[in-house]
Amino acid sequence: DIQMTQSPSSLSASVGDRVTITCRASQSINNCLNWYQQKPGKAPKLLIYAASSLQSGVPSRFSGRMSGTDFTLTISSLQPEDFATYYCQQSYSTPLTFGGGTKVEIK
């Protein structure tokens, strides 16, 4: 199984900050990496697919990049509604696997 290591597990940031979350795959997954946002008590929401493609309706302050087996999700200017938990997910092979999550909290 492909392991997805996400870091940090949590972070504190202020509105307006630039935030970067990293996900590392245990082997090459090409660009088969997706990012989700989950708020408490709600279902996850797809933000980025295929490493860097913005899902329809998602604000442009969210972006994704890949470098080898390292992937990053960046929020260019954190907004109040962005405080949530973020998960990466590889879709290169089954079983699909998720990272452990990054909780973004208010500083």
Added chain:
Amino acid sequence: EVKLEESGGGLVQPGGSLRLSCAASGFTFRSYEMNWVRQAPGKGLEWVSYISSSGNTIYDADSVKGRFTISRDNAKNSLYLQMNSLRAEDTAVYYCTRDRSPEEMGTPQAFDIWGQGTMVTVSP
């Protein structure tokens, strides 16, 4: 409105069975690959099962293989998860999800639509 609505969750004893349903609306259900994803209380996300748009291809996580069966009825716009031999570690919110692309890829991809989830609790 594109929507997925799960039902069938509840409290069941270890070793028991439960059948989850997911009703799809607002899109051409038969064109999309579908999945079940679960989340144990306070934990992360775990992919459970995938079924192709035709129903001919199925993949399961090792943790549920031989116990859970995913199926679909395209005429009824519905997805199902038959869960047998339930264990305490199956306790979770179960989400029905849609693959983003309407093309049959043959493997699960990114999940663009999620239901609200249904809670399954396995306890004596």
